[in-house]
Amino acid sequence: MHRMSFWLAIGFALVASPAWALINGQFDDEGRYGAVVALWSEGERRCSATKIDSNTFLTAAHCVVDVARGKLSSPFQPGGTLLISARPESRPSDTQALVVANTELPPAFAAGLQRLYDYQQSRIEEYRARYNGEDLARRIRRVQADSRITDRFPDAALVRVVTPTPAIPQLPVSLAPLPAGADVILVGYGCERVSDWRRSDRRDRPARRLWGRSQVIxxxxxxFYTFGSERRAGSAxxxxxxxxxxxxxxxxxxxxxxxVWGLSHRDTARSNMSVNLHGLIDWKAWIPLASF
Incomplete structure (x- = not known):
């Protein structure tokens, strides 16, 4: 069985399915997780996020940065325009444009991103002195593809917006210690089947908000790490x-x-890796957003 480990953003431009979904998830047709939204860009569903305050959305840091440039992507810079949708079944035509006030990254992630960028630039300069043409372009692509830093640095971001979103509810954040063995719920707008990634009609397919259950390993x-369906059948x-x-x-x-680790073309994986928010308990950006 062919296996892969994925930094989830790597594949978002390629993903397509009849109904974008969390694998082994249930459709949130009752809107119980209405605080979870889809982030869109150029007609593609990019990531998921959660509204945690009247003007603040929590998402992954790798969803908001341009690694090749070592900085925030333009929609997430002050004054940028962020497209979101809070519909359980979301399409690009459903999006709401939000003006971004600012985006904050955990200091450790920001420092790691800068170190990665500096390293990549030094390698690229070395290659430019030795290669040219397609050989140079291939080597640059290879360097820029080596960009996963989420297993070493806290992959979280707070996006504060100017535009009011009164119709979208909020979910509270807890920074309390998370015990192994805890039963948790995962929510998102991700793909439903690995085999659908290369569908040519992905832009015509809706993104659906799904939720599923797992347990902290x-x-x-x-x-922290939760069971994937390979290690525990039926896990999200x-x-x-x-x-x-x-x-x-x-x-x-x-x-x-x-x-997600060990994601296979049989739609199974060994485990899911998520940022441990308790590890960010000293991040000043939380104040006054989280409970302790």
Whole structure:
């Protein structure tokens, strides 16, 4: 069986399915998770996010940065325009344009991003002195593709907006310690089947908000890991597009989707990796957003 580990944003431009979904998830047709929204760009569903305050959305840091440039992507810079949809079944035509006030990254992630960018630029300069043409372009692509830093740095971001969103509810955040063995709920707008990634009609397919259950395997200072369906049948399994969506415990956000390990073409995975928000308890940007 062919296996892969995915930084979930890597595949979002390629993902397509009849109904974008969390693998092994249930359609949120009753709108119980209306605080979870889809982030759109250029007609493509990019990531998921959660409204946690009247003007603040929590998502994954890799959803808001341009790694090749070592900085925030233009929609997430002050004055940028962010397109979101809170509909359970979302299409590009359903999006609401929000003006961004500012986007904050955890200091450790921002520092890691800068180090990665500096390293990539130094390698690219070396290659430019030795190669040219397609050989140079291929080597640059290879360097820029080596950009996963989410397993070492907290992959979270707070996006504050100017535009009011009164119709979208909020979910509270908890920074309390998360125990191994906790039963949690995963929510997101990710793909439903790995086999559908290369569909040519992906832009015509809706993104659906789904939720599913899993259990925490282990917790460290940066991330925690939940069962994928390979290790525990029926467990929710993340798929590209779920990035930035919430992990919920007792109705509170305790984590942010980041990476799925061992995702296979049989629509199974070993585990899901999510940011451990308790590890960000000293992040000043939380004040006054979270409970402790």
């Amino acid at each position: 282990r917790v460290d200072g940066v991330n 399994t993340l798929c590209p597009g779920d990035s930035g969506g919430p992990v919920l415990l007792d109705g509170r956000v305790v984590g942010v989707h980041g990476t």
